[in-house]
Amino acid sequence: MSRTDTVSPTPPDDRTAIPAPPVAEGGWLRPSASAPAEARWGHPDGLQIGLHPLPGPRGLLRVYTPYLDHPRERLLNFIAIEPIPAGGRERGYSELEHSDLDDAPGKRFWSADGMSDAAEPADPLAPSRGLIGTADGVETLTVHVVSERFANGAAVAVRLRFRQDRPHEVGIATLALPGSVPLHACVITATMGNYARLRRLHLADGDVTPAGLWPGFSGTGFTEHGAFGLDRLPRNAAGEVEVSATTDEADPSSATYGDDVAEHWKYSGLRAVQTWIAADPDPEVRALVNARAAYWASSAAIPNGSAFENVELVEPFRQGREFRFRVEPAR
Incomplete structure (x- = not known):
């Protein structure tokens, strides 16, 4: 059982608008239904995951933990996607590789409610809101994050799943997409x-x-x-x-820091x-x-x-x- 919401498209003359913050509704934190919107999902007072263009490098999931007395924009960690083709040991690097779509540093990520609508790059300022469903009798919020293809031929996505009974946790499942090279591993690493x-x-x-x-x-x-x-x-x-x-x-x-340590x-x-x-x-x-x-x-x-x-x-x-x-x- 699940339900989803349609995200309103961004009018061409509204591209410079400040992205709307995520909204807390029904026990979940989800992107606003009106674009431009921040890509951020999870528990209103618990663990949350965000995507670029939220502050930080591209090609990384952002991990927010406001219950550690962090301000809204303070993140605790990043999670990168690093697939390894079958027969090899060299990783692809979602943070470090340049995009084939715009030649900027970091692979482009975009969100989707399911894999059927994940094939084409989506507007990062019109993120999917995620699907609300149940697992083992517990309400869940699920969203897919898709990466553009890696230089080593890997084409992958991750499924993020939050559970109402685990407010400080997220499940991250790795998926090979059609056309991907066979994979030895798909590493998700806290970086x-x-x-x-x-x-x-x-x-x-x-x-x-x-x-x-x-x-x-x-x-x-x-x-x-x-x-x-x-x-x-x-x-x-x-x-x-x-x-x-x-x-x-x-x-x-x-802690006491040296003068050369960035804030x-x-x-x-x-x-x-x-x-x-x-x-x-x-x-x-x-x-x-x-x-x-x-x-x-x-x-x-x-x-x-x-x-x-x-x-x-x-x-x-x-x-x-x-x-x-x-x-x-x-x-």
Whole structure:
């Protein structure tokens, strides 16, 4: 059972209008029915996902967590889409590749209520409102986010699903589109752990840290990936894999920064636990992390040392496979 709403087209003479903010209705946050509108979905007081042209680079999902005492425009993390063709190991990069549609940095994303209307690029200022339905007797809000084709031939989309009983979580399922090359994997990676200065990855046999994995690391690049197989990944009571990352700072909002650190890197709000969840994990599932000692695109040192940047779960590709991303206030 589902219902949807039609988004009003944007009149040609109204393209310079300020996009309408999302509206809270029926327990959900959804784009306005009148374009131009911000592309932002989720829980009015819980986790929300947004798309460009909201602030930030193109080719990334924006993760908003207002319940961490964040202002409306403050995001906690980004999520990138990085497909790997079958027979290869090189990823496509939704954030870093240039668009074939306009040659600007970042792959273009657009929203759709279902895959039947997802083939052609849609106006980012006339986003789909999403479908309200039910799953396991719980009301849900579902929207699809489609990427333009990657340079490696991958054509993919993700399905975002919010549940009323999980206000701090979103399900993200990966889908190969018609005409895509076969896929080895379609990685969805949380890309901005440096903002929260995540330094503890909680595994079944104890925590690991950047300092322990890459002692003495410095410079302005990334470390190599640290990889952890199924035998090291924690399980919850339902048998699902749950891999969480946290900061090691008691109050990250009170850190002392160098003069060269940009304002957008300075953490505000409550401490949080960021978690990837995989039901029915594949035997080959791995948790992957890398780290940086300096903030992205700068030489500005991260206070108190290296922190994890990308945190992800990776499995062999399965059509419609869903991982869940959850952000809870730290206790």
